[in-house]
Amino acid sequence: MTLVSLMTSSDLSNTQLAPLDRAKQLAATLLSERSEASGALVARQLHEVLGALDAAGRHGFQRYLATEFQPDRAALRGAAERYLADGTAEAAAALARAADPPRQELLRRINMALGGTGALIAMRSEIASCLRGEPVLKLLDADLKHLFASWFNRGFLELRRIDWQTPAAVLEKLIAYEAVHEIKGWDDLRRRLAPDRRCFAFFHPALPGEPLIFVEVALVQGLATAMPPLLSRETDEDTARAQAARADTAIFYSISNCQDGLRGISFGNLLIKQVVEELKAEFPQLTRFSTLSPIPGFRRWLGQRLAKGGDPDAALLPQLESDGWWNDPTQSEKLRAPLLRLCARYLTRQPSIRIDPVARFHLGNGARLERINWLGDSSPRGIQESFGIMVNYLYDRESIEDNHKAFVRGTIVRSPDVDALLQA
Structure with a gap:
């Protein structure tokens, strides 16, 4: 030396x-x-x-x-x-x-x-x-x-609920670090911390005011299939409390890593599982825990596939390149069935292949591919990444370990609804 x-x-x-x-x-x-x-x-x-x-x-x-x-x-x-x-x-x-x-x-x-x-x-x-x-x-x-x-192992991590009483310095960091659905200022943040919403973050003693990762949750009835209702800012607090009391489903709609220097250090799996336990304790009536997730790799994969030529779905390309097709009911309805079928194929490929990173995260953590939702996110980012399609990954507490083992063996555990899309 x-x-x-x-x-x-x-x-x-x-x-x-x-x-x-x-x-x-x-x-x-x-x-x-x-x-x-x-x-x-x-x-x-x-x-x-x-x-x-x-x-x-x-x-x-x-x-x-x-x-x-x-x-x-x-x-x-x-x-x-x-x-x-x-x-x-x-x-x-x-x-x-x-x-x-x-x-x-x-x-x-x-x-x-x-x-x-x-x-x-x-x-x-x-x-x-x-x-x-x-x-x-x-x-x-x-x-x-x-x-x-x-x-940064689990023994040092502290789970905290983030609410409107959390110090402003931490709330500002949530606005800055949100990586999935932009928080458009304080009013938007307040809605995401309303009584029918929950936000949890991991902290570490060495970084007391710095969240490491946080998750945003919506308490709803039934599986949420689109983002706009979850991001709505119209609900007053009394109505939101009533909605939380009636909720049977917790939707994890955004998970954001905050520290780029900790890339590769896994917090998300621990966070989701611990938040499920926290929510179940606070809201015993909850029966489902699911995500509403983006599919960031789908559009790129489909573009590469169709550009090779000879694919029977290649005729979709001109339609997908037309501006604003998702706002035209006639055009979008023609594209609905083929795009959902292709998305199902993309998400059920062998895990050994380079699959969608969000899918790999949730499926690897033991979730089930539950539902593929048409135009769940028609924001510019949603259209750019996946033609607006979103996915529900279902976390069933009784089958998480079996699902994880199946994923490791190369099997994507999925619902009958997804199987039906594959056979369409």
Whole structure:
């Protein structure tokens, strides 16, 4: 491992170095520290220096982390040879220690500084756009993901209900982070937090005011098949309370990840299952828990399929390219049956194929493909992604595990309604 010369504690106040060089020396010093108190001091100073770097400086520091803090090759080779020679558990543990890059320990120590966790999340978010062009950064990305998987496990997550009494700073973040159905200001947000709506989010002690992921829920009667009624802002609070009391179905209509630096760390499965339990406790009359979900990959898949030529459905292309066909009842009715059939085929392809990401998430979590809804979302985004079609994925508490196992084996569990579309 090649490191720049280490600094003593008295050198840490040295401001003669260029900011990037000072950050590098502080990092090397931090890794060498044996005292927890001294390490915390160095971590805090490093955090301050990194916060003052410009984009080029941060990128230089990220490359430094990725390239300089590798496992000791001689020690790793020796540990591997010992393991191959005797194969004992002790030799395996020694090999694992030798393979653990010093970079991971350095990242753990950087995390000792106040705000260190948020800074590391921001670092991973920033390097995401560089991974393809600079493969060496994948080492740093992998180490950060590995550490986050431990730091953000279920034992550290706190589920909170978000309502109109939640601090405004958190509510502002919901407006900013909503990734599925845009929240158009405070009035729109207030409707989504009405008595017949629920919003829950996961938080972490290291990021107390930052939601990690949140879900929006509508309490309704029967399966919701379209977004406009769910996003309506006309209902007064008394009517909304009465609707919540009559509801037999909870519709999960938006799930938004808030921290790009935590991509690949799974929260959604835990969130849905825990929210189901919370809702069931508050509203014992609820009998169904379902999503109303987008199909972000459908239009792209269908366009590629029909563009190949020779497909009997290729005649649909000119009609689908005509502007505003979804607002013309005559045109849209002609397209309804073939598009629903094709969407059913798209959603029931083998899981080993690159299937729709939202479908993979819900089906992999044990939901059932319940219903495909015509023009459930005719917003510009809905038309662009899936010709306005939306899906209900049903979470049946009694069959979630069986459905998940079937998905792993390559079977898409679906309702008779979806089967009927496939045979149309």
